[in-house]
Amino acid sequence: MEVRQEKKGTIEFKDDKVFTWPTLVAKEFLAAIFVTVGLLFYSYFVDAPLRELSNPGQAENPAKAPWYFLGLQEALVYFDPWYAGVVLPGIIVLGLILIPYLDNNPKGNGYYTFKERKFAVTTFVFGYIFWYVLIYIGTALRGPFWAFFWPWEKWTHDFPTPPPLHDLPLPLGIILMGGFYFAGLILPALVKRDFFLKLGVIRYSLTMGLLLTMIGTVIKMVFRLAFNVKYIIATPWINI
Amino acid sequence: MFYYVPDVNRAYADIVDLMYVVPFGRFLRNSHRWGAHAMVITVSVHMFRVFLTGSYKPPRQFNWVVGVILLVLTFLLSFTGYLLPWDQLGYWAITVGTNMARATPLLGHEGPFSYILGMRPDNDIRFALLGGTSIDAPALLRAYVWHCIAIPVIASALMMVHFWRVRKDGGISGPL
Numbered sequence: 001m002e003v004r005q006e007k008k009g010t011i012e013f014k015d016d017k018v019f020t021w022p023t024l025v026a027k028e029f030l031a032a033i034f035v036t037v038g039l040l041f042y043s044y045f046v047d048a049p050l051r052e053l054s055n056p057g058q059a060e061n062p063a064k065a066p067w068y069f070l071g072l073q074e075a076l077v078y079f080d081p082w083y084a085g086v087v088l089p090g091i092i093v094l095g096l097i098l099i100p101y102l103d104n105n106p107k108g109n110g111y112y113t114f115k116e117r118k119f120a121v122t123t124f125v126f127g128y129i130f131w132y133v134l135i136y137i138g139t140a141l142r143g144p145f146w147a148f149f150w151p152w153e154k155w156t157h158d159f160p161t162p163p164p165l166h167d168l169p170l171p172l173g174i175i176l177m178g179g180f181y182f183a184g185l186i187l188p189a190l191v192k193r194d195f196f197l198k199l200g201v202i203r204y205s206l207t208m209g210l211l212l213t214m215i216g217t218v219i220k221m222v223f224r225l226a227f228n229v230k231y232i233i234a235t236p237w238i239n240i
Numbered sequence: 241m242f243y244y245v246p247d248v249n250r251a252y253a254d255i256v257d258l259m260y261v262v263p264f265g266r267f268l269r270n271s272h273r274w275g276a277h278a279m280v281i282t283v284s285v286h287m288f289r290v291f292l293t294g295s296y297k298p299p300r301q302f303n304w305v306v307g308v309i310l311l312v313l314t315f316l317l318s319f320t321g322y323l324l325p326w327d328q329l330g331y332w333a334i335t336v337g338t339n340m341a342r343a344t345p346l347l348g349h350e351g352p353f354s355y356i357l358g359m360r361p362d363n364d365i366r367f368a369l370l371g372g373t374s375i376d377a378p379a380l381l382r383a384y385v386w387h388c389i390a391i392p393v394i395a396s397a398l399m400m401v402h403f404w405r406v407r408k409d410g411g412i413s414g415p416l
Contacts, residue, residue, distance in 0.1 A: 081340055096308045100297065124292075
């Protein structure tokens with residue numbers, strides 16, 4: 001204090017930086033206290049679930065994974081486990097990791113904007129919402145034997161038998177899926193030439209490959225719901 | 241960890257004790273459970289914010305990668321904790337989850353092309369995860385060690401890197 005009083009005039013800061021302590025840490029500490037109080041308040045009134053002792057001989061029906069994995073479990077309706085349970089989450093994690101290396105748009109760094117990065121935001125928000133829509137369906141709308149029930153319906157074991165499913169003929173399936181990826185890779189490159197040139201071949205192929213896989217996953221679900229298609233490609237070795 | 245023993249004959253009874261006998265046991269277990277869910281939600285919302293603000297762009301690319309790995313670790317932390325009460329909820333949730341490993345291409349005995357590596361129920365990747373062909377004592381102990389030691393150590397280390405990079409790369413989710 002004394003030192004300061006001796007100086008004349010105000011001390012000028014050359015930039016707008018402030019100290020981490022106490023400016024930031026005090027706020028974080030306060031936030032931590034509020035969150036803790038809220039959590040403890042909730043925990044005082046709501047008990048954590050605990051069911052009866054585990055019994056390998058008596059399966060829960062429906063047996064559900066923790067809620068954050070129920071989107072994948074819901075995807076099991078439409079895909080074989082190797083895709084829904086292993087390859088799809090693998091692609092999602094890999095795709096997320098790749099995002100900063102695929103998106104070479106320098107705009108919109110550090111602030112909210114839709115205008116400057118329409119493609120990136122649309123794609124991500126679609127995938128994000130779709131992930132939670134599947135979780136919602138898997139959590140709230142799937143009853144015994146994973147049968148579908150609307151929120152206003154009661155979960156019973158007495159639900160209509162689902163319609164029989166059929167596979168697409170193998171050549172048709174290969175043409176459809178091959179054509180989907182082929183057209184999906186070629187057409188945007190021709191129509192949106194600057195988009196292709198900005199990304200370059202490798203970034204473009206990876207971006208579109210991931211995007212087409214996401215869209216393809218949705219399309220397969222639509223095929224299943226609308227046309228009762230079990231597999232697009234059915235072979236003795238692998239089914240998609 | 242003082243009241244709970246990861247043994248199939250004791251685990252469930254220990255949790256029941258925690259709920260009805262141990263002072264504040266129920267309160268602590270509740271906050272552990274709800275805190276875990278809150279963490280999964282928070283991490284997910286955080287990723288959404290970081291994406292929408294474009295905060296993975298240079299120079300923050302590497303920290304985004306660390307963040308994605310931390311997201312996966314958060315899921316795994318929560319997932320391994322799910323089995324520990326050894327009740328029907330956790331047991332069957334882990335059954336559903338680990339059954340997916342059976343279908344891993346090449347490495348799971350029901351997965352595509354697994355015959356190439358000669359996978360059977362007792363030597364595939366699910367067996368490696370559970371320490372057996374079904375969820376039993378070895379699986380409970382594995383979940384416990386992953387939950388209490390391995391994943392917390394890895395996640396803590398990555399969190400340190402994560403927070404350090406936040407500062408190094410010019411602060412959190414703001415313009416540079």
